Amino acid sequence: MPFTVVSTRGPFSHERVGGSYRIRYSAGGVSNSISRLMELEGGTWICLGDGTGDSAFEVEDHENYKIVRVLIGKKEIKGFYEGYANGTLWPLFHYFRERVHFNQTNYMYYEVVNKLFAETVKRNIDDDSTIWIHDYQLSLLPGMLRNDSVTNRIIFSWHIPWVSPEFFSTLPESKQIVQGISRADAITVHTSLYRTNLISSYSFVTGSDNGIDGKVFSIPLGIDNKYFSRKSERSHYPLDRTDRKFIFSIDRLDYTKGLIDRVLAIEKLLNLHPDLSEKFVYVMAVNPSRTSVRQYQIFKRELEFQVGRINGEFGNVNWMPILYMYKRLGESALLSFYRHADVALVTPLFDGLNLVSKEFVACSKDGVLVLSKFAGAAQDLPGALIVNPNSLEEMANAIKQALTMNPEERAERLKRMKESVEKKNLAWWLTRVRSLAVRKPHEVSS
Numbered sequence: 001m002p003f004t005v006v007s008t009r010g011p012f013s014h015e016r017v018g019g020s021y022r023i024r025y026s027a028g029g030v031s032n033s034i035s036r037l038m039e040l041e042g043g044t045w046i047c048l049g050d051g052t053g054d055s056a057f058e059v060e061d062h063e064n065y066k067i068v069r070v071l072i073g074k075k076e077i078k079g080f081y082e083g084y085a086n087g088t089l090w091p092l093f094h095y096f097r098e099r100v101h102f103n104q105t106n107y108m109y110y111e112v113v114n115k116l117f118a119e120t121v122k123r124n125i126d127d128d129s130t131i132w133i134h135d136y137q138l139s140l141l142p143g144m145l146r147n148d149s150v151t152n153r154i155i156f157s158w159h160i161p162w163v164s165p166e167f168f169s170t171l172p173e174s175k176q177i178v179q180g181i182s183r184a185d186a187i188t189v190h191t192s193l194y195r196t197n198l199i200s201s202y203s204f205v206t207g208s209d210n211g212i213d214g215k216v217f218s219i220p221l222g223i224d225n226k227y228f229s230r231k232s233e234r235s236h237y238p239l240d241r242t243d244r245k246f247i248f249s250i251d252r253l254d255y256t257k258g259l260i261d262r263v264l265a266i267e268k269l270l271n272l273h274p275d276l277s278e279k280f281v282y283v284m285a286v287n288p289s290r291t292s293v294r295q296y297q298i299f300k301r302e303l304e305f306q307v308g309r310i311n312g313e314f315g316n317v318n319w320m321p322i323l324y325m326y327k328r329l330g331e332s333a334l335l336s337f338y339r340h341a342d343v344a345l346v347t348p349l350f351d352g353l354n355l356v357s358k359e360f361v362a363c364s365k366d367g368v369l370v371l372s373k374f375a376g377a378a379q380d381l382p383g384a385l386i387v388n389p390n391s392l393e394e395m396a397n398a399i400k401q402a403l404t405m406n407p408e409e410r411a412e413r414l415k416r417m418k419e420s421v422e423k424k425n426l427a428w429w430l431t432r433v434r435s436l437a438v439r440k441p442h443e444v445s446s
């Protein structure tokens with residue numbers, strides 16, 4: 001039975017350009033993975049319609065599934081999406097306390113939009129539909145559906161980190177958040193630490209455990225590795241041929257991704273090892289994201305200042321250490337970067353999982369992965385060079401080690417990671433989630 005999937009970010013939005021419409025594909029691993037699942041499995045995908053032309057496509061058949069969009073106005077976008085989801089929950093669940101904005105009006109919009117989703121879900125399910133809700137933007141939705149007498153099986157997948165109970169409890173609405181999610185029949189997170197944190201947060205803020213530990217599962221999201229490796233095999237080396245090593249990264253523009261620390265690590269590398277000057281080029285691709293949120297606009301300026309400063313200091317007419325691109329890369333460009341990079345840098349300060357690391361592993365022919373210990377994917381990728389992104393020295397040393405690693409060690413590390421990505425792939429994830437959908441209901445009242 002296909003799922004009724006619910007997430008704020010859908011597969012794409014429609015943008016009005018003059019008298020016509022242009023499709024804008026979503027950035028972010030979660031929506032990409034769900035897209036692939038929906039194409040294969042069919043079903044209904046309920047998502048936010050926040051594109052300038054989405055009101056003309058409220059219900060749309062796409063590939064082999066149906067898209068239903070929840071249309072909201074500018075005030076709701078500001079309060080729900082920019083305000084509560086991305087100005088409160090996002091920084092809180094990534095331990096950025098100084099960026100967390102507590103604001104009751106924004107929470108009120110969060111409730112309003114979750115309610116709109118609840119009404120849309122109710123209109124689009126049958127008695128036997130399994131409702132599969134995704135991520136922190138919709139934490140109240142399971143509770144709202146239960147209060148509206150919806151008895152369908154509900155699975156909730158949380159894709160960002162879950163913080164420690166005490167830190168979580170700094171959120172004035174912490175009780176409503178855990179109580180909302182706990183009304184699902186099963187909850188998935190990406191690591192066992194997030195699972196422990198979620199369970200203890202529930203007890204910490206509600207004062208009881210209500211059987212929550214029996215319904216939280218650590219199931220890390222995987223990728224369609226065959227698709228990535230097959231497609232990338234046909235790709236060509238993307239740079240002008242030189243003897244220079246090629247370092248690559250791709251991220252959404254987000255302060256959690258450690259982008260500034262990473263370019264400072266490149267500076268540190270060149271200061272510690274001047275002999276590496278002109279020996280590599282670092283292609284840094286950054287996907288525009290949450291461009292209407294002020295914190296993101298300020299962060300972009302800071303990042304670009306640092307890139308310009310470092311290039312100005314170390315570059316010359318023939319060479320710039322950092323080749324920076326602020327745009328969405330097309331698929332074939334992305335796959336060729338993955339395939340041919342000598343080194344990939346995935347160094348977020350905190351990240352629920354990070355699918356880029358897995359995509360790189362699936363595509364790479366002989367690359368080395370430098371990976372933050374604070375990315376959920378670090379649990380699954382034992383062959384990576386694991387770093388603490390808060391230490392520029394540690395990152396610089398790991399990049400140097402990756403650039404100079406002998407071919408045998410590169411191959412052995414990559415092989416170990418490919419095995420893991422192949423085993424815990426997208427189909428594996430789906431099978432495990434599906435098994436939750438057929439378990440006996442395990443209702444937690446709250």
Ligand code: F6P
Pocket residue numbers: 008009027028029030031135136159160289290352
């Ligand atoms: O993985 C975390 C996440 O917030 C997803 O829920 C979301 O689709 C993605 O990052 C991109 O963020 P946004 O939806 O705000 O563009």
